[in-house]
Amino acid sequence: MQLIRVNMTDQSIHVEDMPSAYEGLGGRGLTSVMIDAEVPPRCDPLGPENKLILAPGLLSGTPLVNTGRISIGAKSPLTGGIKESNSGGKIATSLAKLGIAAVVVEGQAPAGALWRLVIDDQGKAALQQASDDKGARTYALCAKLLEQFGPKYTIACIGPAGELQLGSASIQTTDVDDRPCRAAARGGLGAVMGAKGLKAVVVATQGKASDTIADPEGFKEAAKAIAQGLQKNPFTGQVLPNLGTAGILGGVNAMGAFPSYNATKGVFDGWEKISGEALAERLQQRGGKTKHMGCSQCIIHCSNEYVDDKGKYVTSSLEYETLWSMGGMIGVDDLDAIARLDFLCDDIGLDTMNTGVALAVAMDAGHKPFGDGAAAIAMVEEVARGTDFGRILGSGPVAVGKHFNHHRVPAVKGQGIAAYDPRAMQGLGVTYATSTMGADHTAGNLLGLYMAGALDPLAAEGQADASRGAQVTMAALDCIGLCILAGGAVASSKGREAMLRLLGAKFGREMAPDALTEMGVRILKAEKNFNTRAGLSATDDRLPRFFHEEPLPPHNKTFLVSDDDLDKVYNFQ
Amino acid sequence: MIRVTVQLHGTLPRRVPAYDPERGLTISLAPGATVADLLDALGLTAEDTGVVALDGRVAQPADALSDGARVRIFQVAHGG
Numbered sequence: 001m002q003l004i005r006v007n008m009t010d011q012s013i014h015v016e017d018m019p020s021a022y023e024g025l026g027g028r029g030l031t032s033v034m035i036d037a038e039v040p041p042r043c044d045p046l047g048p049e050n051k052l053i054l055a056p057g058l059l060s061g062t063p064l065v066n067t068g069r070i071s072i073g074a075k076s077p078l079t080g081g082i083k084e085s086n087s088g089g090k091i092a093t094s095l096a097k098l099g100i101a102a103v104v105v106e107g108q109a110p111a112g113a114l115w116r117l118v119i120d121d122q123g124k125a126a127l128q129q130a131s132d133d134k135g136a137r138t139y140a141l142c143a144k145l146l147e148q149f150g151p152k153y154t155i156a157c158i159g160p161a162g163e164l165q166l167g168s169a170s171i172q173t174t175d176v177d178d179r180p181c182r183a184a185a186r187g188g189l190g191a192v193m194g195a196k197g198l199k200a201v202v203v204a205t206q207g208k209a210s211d212t213i214a215d216p217e218g219f220k221e222a223a224k225a226i227a228q229g230l231q232k233n234p235f236t237g238q239v240l241p242n243l244g245t246a247g248i249l250g251g252v253n254a255m256g257a258f259p260s261y262n263a264t265k266g267v268f269d270g271w272e273k274i275s276g277e278a279l280a281e282r283l284q285q286r287g288g289k290t291k292h293m294g295c296s297q298c299i300i301h302c303s304n305e306y307v308d309d310k311g312k313y314v315t316s317s318l319e320y321e322t323l324w325s326m327g328g329m330i331g332v333d334d335l336d337a338i339a340r341l342d343f344l345c346d347d348i349g350l351d352t353m354n355t356g357v358a359l360a361v362a363m364d365a366g367h368k369p370f371g372d373g374a375a376a377i378a379m380v381e382e383v384a385r386g387t388d389f390g391r392i393l394g395s396g397p398v399a400v401g402k403h404f405n406h407h408r409v410p411a412v413k414g415q416g417i418a419a420y421d422p423r424a425m426q427g428l429g430v431t432y433a434t435s436t437m438g439a440d441h442t443a444g445n446l447l448g449l450y451m452a453g454a455l456d457p458l459a460a461e462g463q464a465d466a467s468r469g470a471q472v473t474m475a476a477l478d479c480i481g482l483c484i485l486a487g488g489a490v491a492s493s494k495g496r497e498a499m500l501r502l503l504g505a506k507f508g509r510e511m512a513p514d515a516l517t518e519m520g521v522r523i524l525k526a527e528k529n530f531n532t533r534a535g536l537s538a539t540d541d542r543l544p545r546f547f548h549e550e551p552l553p554p555h556n557k558t559f560l561v562s563d564d565d566l567d568k569v570y571n572f573q
Numbered sequence: 574m575i576r577v578t579v580q581l582h583g584t585l586p587r588r589v590p591a592y593d594p595e596r597g598l599t600i601s602l603a604p605g606a607t608v609a610d611l612l613d614a615l616g617l618t619a620e621d622t623g624v625v626a627l628d629g630r631v632a633q634p635a636d637a638l639s640d641g642a643r644v645r646i647f648q649v650a651h652g653g
Contacts, residue, residue, distance in 0.1 A: 238583075250645070254647055453633075
């Protein structure tokens with residue numbers, strides 16, 4: 001496997017074999033360890049010293065299902081710390097099939113210059129002038145580029161928000177149907193890409209790098225066990241293909257943990273209008289798709305295609321987190337408005353979650369009323385136009401809170417929370433507070449434990465240990481390139497054994513029983529080391545005060561986990 | 574006997590022929606019946622179900638059901 005280093009300052013490109021220091025790493029493991037080793041931690045995230053790294057997972061490009069995940073890493077302009085943002089689509093599989101372990105974007109193009117990086121089916125990379133694409137939104141850009149390069153290419157790109165270098169700017173990736181609706185959304189990595197002067201990365205999908213699996217037969221057998229586990233599991237085999245991630249909305253809402261009206265209520269009055277069941281019914285009536293494959297190698301098919309009342313495509317995929325951030329969080333119970341907001345964010349290149357939380361803060365401050373979907377749409381459009389308010393909104397919830405001098409800003413390290421309130425799911429609060437990524441549910445989600453009754457979500461006890469375990473596991477899965485939704489397949493001891501056999505077959509050596517834990521801990525340690533050197537400390541590993549002071553109905557609990565417990569989460573044995 | 578109204582979510586409705594999502598199901602149980610008894614009566618296992626919400630609160634398997642209670646049953650899910 002090779003690294004492609006692209007220097008935007010002089011537009012030079014160097015290809016090198018994977019250095020031995022990075023052997024055995026992929027995805028988030030590679031991006032985080034490399035950033036810790038190569039990026040000056042105190043650098044300006046939007047300056048030439050930062051590096052933007054795109055790395056497919058260790059097992060991306062192999063026959064293992066649900067491994068089409070790309071990790072994109074850099075120092076984040078939003079959190080001031082290290083960031084790995086994860087996306088699906090086709091690009092991870094495509095890069096892996098070209099024998100590329102990572103694309104490392106370094107330096108900075110002269111102000112105003114805009115380039116695109118093209119990697120052809122031989123794995124040869126070249127920079128091309130992209131000044132014509134200045135200001136382009138992602139759907140129009142991808143349609144144009146795929147017409148130019150043909151259908152056997154896939155794209156990662158930024159929209160106007162990335163070019164404006166805003167803190168909520170995403171990097172969008174094209175799905176299996178060539179739409180830029182998959183997002184490495186979190187942490188403002190679109191702003192880093194924009195600061196580098198890079199508009200798009202265009203990658204051939206037909207690479208034929210030599211098979212690097214040491215024991216193909218052993219790999220095949222273990223891969224089959226994982227696939228069968230996913231098909232048999234009621235969540236991945238039934239709920240997700242039929243209702244998508246939206247299928248969890250009713251359960252979280254019933255647990256009083258669905259942050260609504262800027263996290264002032266844990267139950268959303270209009271939840272039945274935006275639930276997975278309501279979404280599926282709407283799509284069936286209109287001829288949309290409730291089951292859709294969004295990412296290469298996927299057998300779960302949790303994606304969907306939302307259509308308008310004339311059956312015309314609006315967006316894909318309408319996910320649980322967006323139904324929350326653009327729904328309950330801003331008091332909107334209109335699926336059409338939420339779908340439009342989802343499309344706009346993808347098209348402008350914005351994180352739907354950070355943007356929704358920013359809208360919620362603005363509404364809570366009295367700028368517009370909760371529930372006004374049209375006002376939300378108009379505000380998001382302002383980001384693309386680059387108005388003063390649009391730039392504030394696109395910079396995220398903390399910027400909006402400062403603008404309105406409003407205290408209730410549900411964010412950690414600058415990043416907005418996700419669709420689980422930390423007062424009704426205390427362990428999610430631990431993850432939000434302590435994750436190296438800022439408030440990030442994917443860093444260590446405990447929903448499964450709560451729903452299975454294995455841990456009381458309202459009590460402080462046990463949450464720190466559970467969050468630590470989940471954070472370690474997630475870091476390992478992000479290194480492997482396995483979709484978070486397929487993570488359940490390695491939750492059992494049988495699944496874990498199968499994953500160890502897969503890694504062993506890939507690398508031709510037996511893996512130790514605790515290899516996944518070791519992998520996860522190594523990654524978290526590198527991330528923590530970077531953050532500490534970047535100036536982040538224990539005081540940054542805290543939830544905003546209001547979570548401690550304002551009880552959340554209906555349980556009327558505050559966040560109860562002690563600072564001492566939070567400070568022990570990264571004490572690895 | 575007590576009567577409780579049950580609404581099923583996720584893909585659970587597909588397991589009950591002619592389930593009407595508007596009206597739900599009305600189930601008759603012995604006085605003193607618990608949430609666990611209800612799940613038993615519906616043929617649902619721990620693997621099938623996750624949150625059982627009873628009159629707007631999260632219920633435990635040993636919680637007793639009262640006559641006229643409204644119960645919502647959601648499937649186990651993992652966050653993504």
